[in-house]
Amino acid sequence: MTTSTETARTGASSCCAMISGGSLAADDAVALASKFKAMGDPTRLRLLSMIAAQERGESCVCDLNEPLNLSQATVSHHLKVLLDAGFLTRTKRGTWSFYALVPEALEALSEALTAPATH
Known part of the structure; x- marks a missing residue:
């Protein structure tokens, strides 16, 4: 039987396999975390939906104000966070702003979590 001291000394472990592939580079993880943080609010998820x-x-x-029962200023704040994170585009028409989803942004998040690492 191998003791924990022997395992630490030899670097071998009978129960654990080396993890390979699928890991994110540190910079990529920081960028992804900021995008997930933008989506990590229930109001923002509802807006995207x-x-x-x-x-x-x-x-x-x-x-969007009435269905969420929020002020225009609050909704605009949440939309700006989603816009800055790259999930939405904004088109101004007169005094109104229209927001559209960027489907590629959501697909990129999914791919980043499932694709093998290239680093």
């Missing part, structure tokens, strides 16, 4: 569900593929900020 609401915008994605629109037939025209976009939503005016004025249409």
Whole structure:
């Protein structure tokens, strides 16, 4: 029987295999964490879902206040966080802002967690 002292000394372990592939580089992990942080708010997740569900593929900020029961300033703040994280695009029409989902941004998050590491 191998003792923990012998395992530490030889660097061998009978129960654990070496982990290979699938790990993120530190810089990539920091970038991904900031994107997940932007999505880590229930209101922001609801906003993404609401915008994605629109037939025209976009939503005016004025249409999002009432369903969320939040002020326009609060909704605008959450939309800006999602915009800055790259999940939404914004088009200005007069005084109104229309937001659309960036599907590639969500796909990139999924791929980053499932693709083998290239580093």
